[in-house]
Amino acid sequence: MKKLLLVYLLLIGLFVLYVYKYQTDVATTRQWSESKFQGSMDETYVMVTFQVGIDYWKRALKGFEDAAEALNVSVEYRGATQYDVNEEITVLEQVIARKPAGIAVSTMDPKALNPVINKAVEAGIPVVMFDADAPDSKAYSFLGTNNYNAGVEAAKKMAELLGGKGEVGVVTQLSQLNHQERTQGFKDTIFRDYPDMEVVSIKSGRGDQLESKQVTEDMLEQYPELKGVFATEANGGVGVGQAVKDNQIMDSVKIISFDTDKGTLDMIDEGIISATLAQGTWKMGYWSLQFLFHLNKGIVEDEENGSPLPNYLDTGVTIVTEENVDDFYPK
Amino acid sequence: MKKLLLVYLLLIGLFVLYVYKYQTDVATTRQWSESKFQGSMDETYVMVTFQVGIDYWKRALKGFEDAAEALNVSVEYRGATQYDVNEEITVLEQVIARKPAGIAVSTMDPKALNPVINKAVEAGIPVVMFDADAPDSKAYSFLGTNNYNAGVEAAKKMAELLGGKGEVGVVTQLSQLNHQERTQGFKDTIFRDYPDMEVVSIKSGRGDQLESKQVTEDMLEQYPELKGVFATEANGGVGVGQAVKDNQIMDSVKIISFDTDKGTLDMIDEGIISATLAQGTWKMGYWSLQFLFHLNKGIVEDEENGSPLPNYLDTGVTIVTEENVDDFYPK
Numbered sequence: 001m002k003k004l005l006l007v008y009l010l011l012i013g014l015f016v017l018y019v020y021k022y023q024t025d026v027a028t029t030r031q032w033s034e035s036k037f038q039g040s041m042d043e044t045y046v047m048v049t050f051q052v053g054i055d056y057w058k059r060a061l062k063g064f065e066d067a068a069e070a071l072n073v074s075v076e077y078r079g080a081t082q083y084d085v086n087e088e089i090t091v092l093e094q095v096i097a098r099k100p101a102g103i104a105v106s107t108m109d110p111k112a113l114n115p116v117i118n119k120a121v122e123a124g125i126p127v128v129m130f131d132a133d134a135p136d137s138k139a140y141s142f143l144g145t146n147n148y149n150a151g152v153e154a155a156k157k158m159a160e161l162l163g164g165k166g167e168v169g170v171v172t173q174l175s176q177l178n179h180q181e182r183t184q185g186f187k188d189t190i191f192r193d194y195p196d197m198e199v200v201s202i203k204s205g206r207g208d209q210l211e212s213k214q215v216t217e218d219m220l221e222q223y224p225e226l227k228g229v230f231a232t233e234a235n236g237g238v239g240v241g242q243a244v245k246d247n248q249i250m251d252s253v254k255i256i257s258f259d260t261d262k263g264t265l266d267m268i269d270e271g272i273i274s275a276t277l278a279q280g281t282w283k284m285g286y287w288s289l290q291f292l293f294h295l296n297k298g299i300v301e302d303e304e305n306g307s308p309l310p311n312y313l314d315t316g317v318t319i320v321t322e323e324n325v326d327d328f329y330p331k
Numbered sequence: 332m333k334k335l336l337l338v339y340l341l342l343i344g345l346f347v348l349y350v351y352k353y354q355t356d357v358a359t360t361r362q363w364s365e366s367k368f369q370g371s372m373d374e375t376y377v378m379v380t381f382q383v384g385i386d387y388w389k390r391a392l393k394g395f396e397d398a399a400e401a402l403n404v405s406v407e408y409r410g411a412t413q414y415d416v417n418e419e420i421t422v423l424e425q426v427i428a429r430k431p432a433g434i435a436v437s438t439m440d441p442k443a444l445n446p447v448i449n450k451a452v453e454a455g456i457p458v459v460m461f462d463a464d465a466p467d468s469k470a471y472s473f474l475g476t477n478n479y480n481a482g483v484e485a486a487k488k489m490a491e492l493l494g495g496k497g498e499v500g501v502v503t504q505l506s507q508l509n510h511q512e513r514t515q516g517f518k519d520t521i522f523r524d525y526p527d528m529e530v531v532s533i534k535s536g537r538g539d540q541l542e543s544k545q546v547t548e549d550m551l552e553q554y555p556e557l558k559g560v561f562a563t564e565a566n567g568g569v570g571v572g573q574a575v576k577d578n579q580i581m582d583s584v585k586i587i588s589f590d591t592d593k594g595t596l597d598m599i600d601e602g603i604i605s606a607t608l609a610q611g612t613w614k615m616g617y618w619s620l621q622f623l624f625h626l627n628k629g630i631v632e633d634e635e636n637g638s639p640l641p642n643y644l645d646t647g648v649t650i651v652t653e654e655n656v657d658d659f660y661p662k
Contacts, residue, residue, distance in 0.1 A: 007338045014345050037368030066631045070367050229587050282633040285640050300397050302613040310614050311647035
């Protein structure tokens with residue numbers, strides 16, 4: 001009988017321990033579930049672009065993935081294979097039909113894409129734009145480079161390279177707004193802050209390497225005292241580089257370019273291009289996912305404005321020179 | 332004996348259950364500890380301003396607190412009681428000495444504060460600027476209103492109010508950069524997008540109510556056809572409102588002002604001021620803490636640039652009219 005009693009006591013003891021433990025567990029669970037930044041793997045966020053295969057998107061996607069890993073959610077990458085807005089519309093329609101947790105979109109034709117973007121927002125799917133905006137759409141936010149400011153940075157770097165003195169030119173793509181803005185920021189800054197410098201010529205290379213080379217040669221002939229050229233896009237930069245290389249004037253003419261294509265990086269490595277401006281593409285991807293997660297989870301609310309997201313996040317530029325060029329080759 | 336056997340079996344069963352449960356718990360704990368966005372209450376983030384008592388900071392502090400709650404960390408609010416940079420320097424020195432997890436700073440005198448901000452950064456303390464930047468300091472990011480864009484928004488709203496037609500004026504504070512930018516954005520937009528509108532007069536009210544009233548009366552005398560006035564700051568707006576009210580021309584002259592002081596909101600309520608631009612102060616606070624948390628915890632890294640933060644976050648403006656004015660009175 002005594003033995004039996006002992007066993008019963010043990011049983012009761014274990015039961016009490018078990019109940020106690022169960023309650024502790026519940027308390028712990030409640031505390032942890034308060035972490036609002038814990039997603040689940042069945043939450044899928046989608047990045048949609050055009051020309052999906054180009055290197056340019058790789059860093060943006062890496063940022064998107066890094067945020068997904070930190071927040072414990074899933075991501076997908078979709079888009080048009082070509083520079084074709086109709087293909088992008090089809091892809092975006094397919095993505096919307098699957099009701100993802102959020103979509104980050106970049107587009108080369110906002111007008112054509114606006115109705116589809118708005119359809120997603122109206123269906124309750126969070127949408128942000130990155131890299132290239134659709135300003136008249138209902139997307140909640142835009143994350144990308146402020147092109148005017150990028151031009152300002154280019155001007156400061158050019159002034160540093162030239163010791164604040166000399167004639168400079170710009171090779172750009174006059175038909176596109178982002179290139180006009182880069183040119184304007186460059187011009188305004190030289191005019192305002194560097195009285196011993198002057199922008200003597202602005203020519204359009206139409207985004208083409210050969211044409212950019214040609215207009216640079218014209219510019220050099222017209223302004224033999226030219227000390228520097230700012231190319232507002234990568235093909236143009238390589239074209240300017242070839243003109244300067246062919247004329248053997250690498251020591252007297254400094255080039256600043258844009259973006260970090262292999263051709264541009266190689267010319268920096270060779271000392272033909274002095275510097276290029278790298279856009280903050282990783283940041284576009286990382287903060288796009290953070291923003292979408294905030295909307296999808298309803299983490300916080302700005303009482304006055306509803307959406308907690310800023311209208312615009314300027315992802316900035318980083319100046320790449322011979323010293324840090326190795327960091328920018330794809331790994 | 333049979334009874335005893337049963338009890339033993341029960342005991343063994345319970346033990347197995349207990350061990351099984353213990354292992355499940357360990358697995359769960361491991362999974363949860365992977366949430367990178369879980370701070371601890373002994374992590375203290377500090378907001379530092381000047382004129383700490385004014386209403387303007389309340390929404391920024393609310394955003395800062397909302398983020399702290401979501402991330403489970405502590406916040407403190409410190410600053411100069413007066414519009415006095417020396418007092419702010421002293422306060423910031425004291426905050427730095429206590430090695431907080433991060434500091435969000437707003438300053439009216441970046442030059443004077445730069446050395447102290449840099450000292451904090453060099454001591455390894457994450458610092459971001461909000462509302463008013465110190466662009467030459469080592470702070471990691473700036474979160475605030477893009478004043479040029481705010482001027483653009485004001486112009487669009489003015490055009491909407493006037494049906495895209497008529498003469499308009501600006502009452503501003505010509506000595507301050509942020510007011511120059513607001514004026515420029517307004518002017519550029521009217522000129523570019525509204526051919527039937529014209530900015531006929533820009534006058535300085537020096538941030539003073541009486542002086543703003545006076546210059547508005549001069550403007551009205553000089554331009555009797557004037558249909559609208561954009562005031563780039565709140566005292567000016569109230570002054571413009573009084574001039575229009577005293578002259579009983581509330582129906583023919585529309586006013587757009589800036590910020591959401593009680594005087595401005597009251598005049599919107601009375602129908603004297605048609606609209607005002609509310610800055611995204613809550614967003615400044617919320618994203619400041621998010622940014623500081625990212626730096627302090629080392630949550631992610633942008634391989635190319637180190638810091639995962641964007642240089643600039645534009646917190647945007649919201650247009651306040653009679654319809655939504657109630658949301659903007661302090662609660």
